[in-house]
Amino acid sequence: MSDVKSNKDAAIAVAYMVRQGLEGFDQAAGAAQQQERPVTISDIARYVMGADVPAVQAKLREDLTIRRTYQQLLAKRRHMYMPMAKAAATASLILERDSDDFTIKLVPAKNHAGQYYVTLQLKSSADISADAELVMHVIQEDKAARCNFPALQSGRCQVVVSESDLLFELLTSADSEIFVY
Amino acid sequence: MRNAIRLHGLIMTDEIDYTRSTLVTYGVSDELAMLVQTVAEGTLLDGRPRCAPAAIQEIRQRLLCHNYRKSLFELAHFIGAVAYLSGDLTSVLYLDEAVYPDGFKGVAQDWLANDELPFAIEGNHLTLQFSDGPFDVHFSRVNVMAGWVDLLLLIVPGLLQDCESLAKQCSRAEVLALAKRLQKHLADYLKDHLQTPTKLEEGMFWLEWARKHVDADNLTAAFNDDHVVMFWQHNWQEDDFDFKRYATVARSAHHFVEAVDVGEQQWQVGHAASLDQTNEDGDAWIENIVDVAEPYWEAMQLVGDLALDEAQTDLTEEGDPLTLLQSPPYSEIKFLTAKQLKALEGFVAEYPRQLAVTALRVYIFGKHQARITGALQNKDPETFKRLLEGQELLNPDECVSELQDIAAAISTSRLVTAHVLNLGGHQRGTLLMLLAAGMEVPEGAELALLKKQAEQSTEDWQTQCFKAFAANNRAGFKSLPEPSQLDIYAIGDQQLAKLAELCEQRLAAFNQYAVDTAEQIHFGHDAVVFTRQFQAIYGDRL
Numbered sequence: 001m002s003d004v005k006s007n008k009d010a011a012i013a014v015a016y017m018v019r020q021g022l023e024g025f026d027q028a029a030g031a032a033q034q035q036e037r038p039v040t041i042s043d044i045a046r047y048v049m050g051a052d053v054p055a056v057q058a059k060l061r062e063d064l065t066i067r068r069t070y071q072q073l074l075a076k077r078r079h080m081y082m083p084m085a086k087a088a089a090t091a092s093l094i095l096e097r098d099s100d101d102f103t104i105k106l107v108p109a110k111n112h113a114g115q116y117y118v119t120l121q122l123k124s125s126a127d128i129s130a131d132a133e134l135v136m137h138v139i140q141e142d143k144a145a146r147c148n149f150p151a152l153q154s155g156r157c158q159v160v161v162s163e164s165d166l167l168f169e170l171l172t173s174a175d176s177e178i179f180v181y
Numbered sequence: 182m183r184n185a186i187r188l189h190g191l192i193m194t195d196e197i198d199y200t201r202s203t204l205v206t207y208g209v210s211d212e213l214a215m216l217v218q219t220v221a222e223g224t225l226l227d228g229r230p231r232c233a234p235a236a237i238q239e240i241r242q243r244l245l246c247h248n249y250r251k252s253l254f255e256l257a258h259f260i261g262a263v264a265y266l267s268g269d270l271t272s273v274l275y276l277d278e279a280v281y282p283d284g285f286k287g288v289a290q291d292w293l294a295n296d297e298l299p300f301a302i303e304g305n306h307l308t309l310q311f312s313d314g315p316f317d318v319h320f321s322r323v324n325v326m327a328g329w330v331d332l333l334l335l336i337v338p339g340l341l342q343d344c345e346s347l348a349k350q351c352s353r354a355e356v357l358a359l360a361k362r363l364q365k366h367l368a369d370y371l372k373d374h375l376q377t378p379t380k381l382e383e384g385m386f387w388l389e390w391a392r393k394h395v396d397a398d399n400l401t402a403a404f405n406d407d408h409v410v411m412f413w414q415h416n417w418q419e420d421d422f423d424f425k426r427y428a429t430v431a432r433s434a435h436h437f438v439e440a441v442d443v444g445e446q447q448w449q450v451g452h453a454a455s456l457d458q459t460n461e462d463g464d465a466w467i468e469n470i471v472d473v474a475e476p477y478w479e480a481m482q483l484v485g486d487l488a489l490d491e492a493q494t495d496l497t498e499e500g501d502p503l504t505l506l507q508s509p510p511y512s513e514i515k516f517l518t519a520k521q522l523k524a525l526e527g528f529v530a531e532y533p534r535q536l537a538v539t540a541l542r543v544y545i546f547g548k549h550q551a552r553i554t555g556a557l558q559n560k561d562p563e564t565f566k567r568l569l570e571g572q573e574l575l576n577p578d579e580c581v582s583e584l585q586d587i588a589a590a591i592s593t594s595r596l597v598t599a600h601v602l603n604l605g606g607h608q609r610g611t612l613l614m615l616l617a618a619g620m621e622v623p624e625g626a627e628l629a630l631l632k633k634q635a636e637q638s639t640e641d642w643q644t645q646c647f648k649a650f651a652a653n654n655r656a657g658f659k660s661l662p663e664p665s666q667l668d669i670y671a672i673g674d675q676q677l678a679k680l681a682e683l684c685e686q687r688l689a690a691f692n693q694y695a696v697d698t699a700e701q702i703h704f705g706h707d708a709v710v711f712t713r714q715f716q717a718i719y720g721d722r723l
Contacts, residue, residue: 009388012444014246016384017208019436019443021245021375024207025214038216038335042223042231045275049226065338069271072341076272 039066041073048073049181050135050148060144067142074137074179079128082178093172102180106161106171114163118147118171120180122155130155138167140176145169209245210374217241220331231280232328240328244375250364252329257360258316259326260344262309265351266292266300270344280327282320298351311353337366383422387437390415400441406538406702409434410710417718425718426554427711428547431532431539438533502676502683503529514657516594516673521587528584529683538702541694545575545704546711553715557722569719571712577695577704581688588684591677597653598674600646604661609671611635617642 039055044066047056059066082099095106102122109115120136122128134149134157145167149157161168170176217240223231243249263279264270267288278284282305289307292300299310306317334340343362347355390412396403413430416422424430503525505511517525527548532540549568556565567573595613602610611632615622618635622628636643650658662670697705 008444009385012388012440013381013384015443016387016436016440017381018242018245019439020207020383020433021209022241023432023436024209025217025241027207027214037219037222040219040223040331041271041275041334041341042225042331046224046226051226069341072271073275076269 039063041069044070045073047146048135048137050133050146057146061142067144070144071139074139080180082180084177085174094174095172097171097178099178104171104178106168109160112160116161116163116168117158118161118167119156119158120149122152128152135181137179137181138170138176139179140170140173143170145171208376213244213371213374216332216335217244219335220328223331225278225280231331233324236325236328239325240332244371247368247371247375249367250360252325253363253367254357254360255318255322256326256329257356257363258309259318259323260330260359261347261351261356262298262300262307262318264345264347265298265349266295268348270348271341274327274330280324282323285323286320311356313353333363333366336370340366383433384437384440386416386419386422387412387433387440391437391441401438401445402535404434404438404441405535406542409536409539410542414714417714426547427550427714428543431536431543431547434539435532435536438536501529502679506673506676510669511673511676514669514673515655516598516657516677517587517590518655521590524583524587525680525684528580528587528687529680537690538694541577541580541690542707542711544580545577546707549574549711550715553719557719565719565722569712569715571708571715574708574712576708577691580691581695584684584688584691588681588688591681591684593649593653595674595677595681596646596649597658598670598677600643600650601658601661601670602667602674603643603646605664605667605670607667607671609674613674614639614642 037055039059043053043056047053048070056066056070060070061067080099080101082097082102082104085094085097097104100123102120105119105121106116107119109117120134128134129152131151131153133151136147136149138145138147143166145165147159147161147167149159151157161171171178217237220232220240221230221234221237225231240252243252260270263273267273273279273288279288286302286307289300289302294300301308301310305321306319309316309318337343340363344359347359391400391404391408394411394415395408409431410427412434413424413427416424417430424433503522506516507522527544530540530543552573553565553568556562556568599610599613599617603614604610608628611628612622614635615631618638620631620635622631657670694702694704697703
């Protein structure tokens, strides 16, 4: 076989290999719909911004890499931040926290034992549009909870949280950090 | 002879055939394919895909060709520029829309001038002025770069932290060092997830066989349906490859025909002359792994374009109609039952025009072979014997009947969908009504006016639509949907229309195949040939 012909055959053989490989990608893609997908950083980014991404929520506690990336994204893109409440570390439950930009208050619901209103009140210094729908992340070590607030009204928004919720546990802990988007 | 990767715990034996992972069958591991698919399905915050299909296709091709060094070289510069000039690689890559050209350009325009790494935005690219020379990051490439980042992060989860070191210093040396680290990570991973050498052997095996049995000077035109059967008869016992099942051989023949076409085109334009070149940027540790040289890329580009064309035949949505109807949000509406969709998968399989009969043979005899192997695996000697003797063989008339039932189901589903679209006031509903009225829609015509005319002449059709809707209790048709959902129904109907057309083509082909004449390939002759072949393969079993 001449060199020219062998070159042609080699090109055909490689083209065959790639065509098979492309089909392999397609076949596996169909089968992959039934499998659990890995979490991508874009998934984590969407979760940070308030999108419903159950896989991220489930993996945050068990996967250190995902947690680190999550915390990294939180730190870099926050609009507002509240550090650990060290001054109040002796208190058993912290029901009010204050930062330069906003205040968080937890008020017991009168008619529903075990439930609290979580109210976020912006301060005038906060650079947030008047009707923004804020997302709050509260983290402490390997625990993380998220809350999507309804649209702001007069710089204020609130949700109801149960005493048994992780969000409540973290919000009332002196060692938690709060990030708001 | 089987290579080490083939024996890498991926082959399970049964009585008859190897149940193979995609790594063995296609040369790509399930895991790698799943990771690429995960990247392909990634979305931006507003739900748009992060990576365009063309970007994913390029990544697939470069992986398959082991031809990713240039991409990673480019990627390292991209990462270096973003990390150093923005100071925040993560945010730019994941929280902005910088994965698309305009978005990235907008982000880059906000970067402050930097004495250590001067840069300029000129037209469609960003020029980075390294001390030893410039490098252009083209905005049109950022989407592919984003895809690579996503994929590499799935393979090497801590990579982002590594890349962020470039935020502090970004000389050419750092960029090249990053490129090498990326190459090593990827090469190490691909060692167990791509099976290049075997697939090359399989392609060469096809070629050698074809050179002996087909007119060697005109492979593209001469290779036909009968060669597929002949190849199967000659090579089903071949231990190195998976040629026992006719359906597998047929698919493989399809790829071979395409490969011959691409390879010959490639050779004709003269690129193949450089096959023996080495990659001047290559590192020794990569050369030890990689068998495929850089110049193959051009040939692969053709193959890739071909596959991409197939994926983009749909004007409104990418992908073939069956895949689309089985993917969200369309799958939430039961346009067809799972059984009907499954049956259609066989009927509408695409083969090159020169292998049209192969498609019919796969449907009839491939299915029969699957039943034979099923009976073997279930240790059901009576069924096995019956099937091996060619009893219960589906004939084209039965295929026609099956296909007609499905075509009728498609037609009914379209009536139901038309009812939904019409009541919802969707434009496609109007178009369907005009079609039912036999009216044409001149360009720029006032649809509302035409609709009024059509309404009077399509009362029967509207009644049919209503009755079909009332009789349908499948998901998505139990009640009328929200207006925002109507587009999904409209696109679903477009897919049904395509399937109806494909059914019509297949019906004609099966009808022709059923005709028993001496001049044409026909079922009666094939039944004898295939039954004999099944007996040769399985006759000594059970």
